[in-house]
Amino acid sequence: VEPPENGDAINVVIDPSSKRLQVLEPFTPWDRSDFIGADLLVKVEGKCTTDHISPAGPWLRFRGHLDNLSDNMLTGAVNAYSGKIGVGLDQISGESDIPLPQIARGYKRSGIQWMVVGDYNYGEGSSREHAALSPRYLGAVAIIVKSFARIHETNLKKQGLLAVTFVNPEDYDLVEEQDKISLLGLNEMVPGKLIKCVLHHVDGSEDQIELRHTYNEAQIMWFKAGSALNLLRNAL
Secondary structure, eight states, X not given: OOOOSOOTTOOOOOXXXXXXXXXXXXXXXXXXXXXXXXXXXXXXXXXXXXXXXXXXXXXXXXXXXXXXXXGGTTTTOBBTTTOOBSEEOOTTTOOXXXXXXXXXXXXXXXXXXXXXXXXXXXXXXXXXXXXXXXXXXXXXXXXXXXXBOHHHHHHHHHTTOEEEEESSGGGGGGOOTTOEEEEEOXXXXXXXXXXXXXXXXXXXXXXXXXXXXXXXXXXXXXXXXXXXXHHHHHHO
């Protein structure tokens, strides 16, 4: 069956009570403001593949429903502060060992931006798109790591997240569990230019470090638009 010449009148109807299918709403474009005082969701230690970030198995039945699938986000990741898997400190309530998706949803409801800090080769493994979609959906603004697996880094860029690496990998050790993190000078972001990061520690002290990005001009446009798909929609 050939598609119609004009599909404007065609509506895709999805049962709102479906647990398997959900309309994917466009992500919010970047508001041209620096990220100031974002919460640290978790500092991940060691290997963190796409299957640690977005486990498969029984979760795959939700791959058409981003909200439900996002309940698996980072549930396989090892918390660098506790050594425990898939849990962390909720900076709103002060409670420890809370599932990371639950913490992220609380931050999102409260309008709090959050970030993840990771180790070497973060996102290795399959090219699973939901490993980038779920953090974006739950309110992440940036992922800061020692190094990325190439495909996952590109997937993060496509979803409008800021994927950056430590210029000095040892700065990973400076990140404390209750830190607020600021990324500055984003309006001047151009290919090859370093990004300034400030770690605001709970005792009032700060560490200023530098982060590197690999965004080209087109990928910076994805970030500004909120996602590559947003940019495509705006061009049509």
